[in-house]
Amino acid sequence: MKAGLWTAPGGAEQPINVFPIGEGSLHASSGSLTAVGALAKLATLDSAELAKRCPNAIDLLSKVVAAIASQKTDVPTRLFRLANLDDLERNLIADILGQGEVAGFVALPDGSLAQIQESALAGIWHVRLEIDASHEYLEVGAIPEIVKRAAADLTAADFKIGQAPEGAMNALPVLAEIRERALAWRPSIRSQIINFTLLPMSPVDMSFLHDTIRNGPIQLVSRGYGTCRVLSTGIRNVWSVQFFNAMDAIILDTLEVGGVPTVAIAADEDFEDSAERLQEIIEAYFK
Missing domain, CATH: 3.30.1370.140 (HupH hydrogenase expression protein, C-terminal domain)
Known part of the structure; x- marks a missing residue:
């Protein structure tokens, strides 16, 4: 078969450099809990203690459930910033949401990259800009707005x-x-x-x-x-x-x-399914 439109010279495959963002990328600077350490810590906590230790994470996940339950492909996306979460809460969210099928990046006009990773729950995306840690958020929608804007x-x-x-x-x-x-x-x-x-x-x-x-x-x-x-x-x-x-x-x-x-992109039926699954996960973790 002939080479495709986007291949390296000589027909070699041109790799796409995807920077996955999940558990390993959510830990903070040196001296804090690593992702593995945080997840091990989470495993030792019962639901009551988990709710007590991770109130911001629970609040954020509850808002994400409400957002995706009413989300449609033809309406604006919803953003939920992660800057107010500590290491334990960030890794809890990474553990709950997992990683889905779609990942990639957007090259921004200033030369930096925006990394995107769909969660295991379609329609919930993890987006991180290279600028600094405060530019990291979850986004609910068919595709992150930064993709559509760049296009x-x-x-x-x-x-x-x-x-x-x-x-x-x-x-x-x-x-x-x-x-x-x-x-x-x-x-x-x-x-x-x-x-x-x-x-x-x-x-x-x-x-x-x-x-x-x-x-x-x-x-x-x-x-x-x-x-x-x-x-x-x-x-x-x-x-x-x-x-x-x-x-x-x-x-x-x-x-x-x-x-x-x-x-x-995620479809309307994906939003409904993800809202139901995320609600079940929250109840299993915290109730």
């Missing part, structure tokens, strides 16, 4: 198509189609997919295509049924969506014109 901040849906290099076959008509669809797309329009797996595109075509639409600031990986890599391009509303098999070979290579691809 919307891309300069334009229009782009210049240069002279096709020697050996190109179909790059020019494909680029013209991408530009037309990107310019025409509106939130009320369904996303449109261009499937490179089925197109007769040469390596020269793919290289020219990549050089024209460029890389964007968002990289996401979904590890549900197999692995899916979602990358924003340098063109607004245009995304690379690639699916891999167990051998890390690309089995489906597409460009998607539209909003954030659905493979990375």
Whole structure:
């Protein structure tokens, strides 16, 4: 099978550098409890003592339950900052929420990164900005707002198509189609997919295509049924969506014109399920 649109030179797989944020990243500076130590400490406490030791965590989780129970994909997300929690409470929340299928990062204009990790309860996200520890929060919604904002901040849906290099076959008509669809797309329009797996595109075509639409600031990986890599391009509303098999070979290579691809976002039914599961977890821990 031919190489995909986003691969390293020579056909080698281009790894995506995802910085997971979970138990190991929630401990504070030296001298405080590590994540492992905090979780071991939590295991020794009964529900009454746990509630007494972690009041801010319980309050935050109760607010998250209320938020996700009423959340919809078409309404703004809700943020819950973690700055007022101590180490024990942060690690309790990390233990309860776990890590889900979607993770990745957003490159911010100042050169820093925003790391995102979906929890095991779909629609509840852990977001951390590199700036400092106070910029760390849980977010309830289909996808963290910072992802949508970074996608919307891309300069334009229009782009210049240069002279096709020697050996190109179909790059020019494909680029013209991408530009037309990107310019025409509106939130009320369904996303449109261009499937490179089925197109007769040469390596020269793919290289020219990549050089024209460029890389964007968002990289996401979904590890549900197999692995899916979602990358924003340098063109607004245009995304690379690639699916891999167990051998890390690309089995489906597409460009998607539209909003954030659905493979990375939570749905309304996810919110309902997560609210129910989180409520059950809270009752098991604290009651």
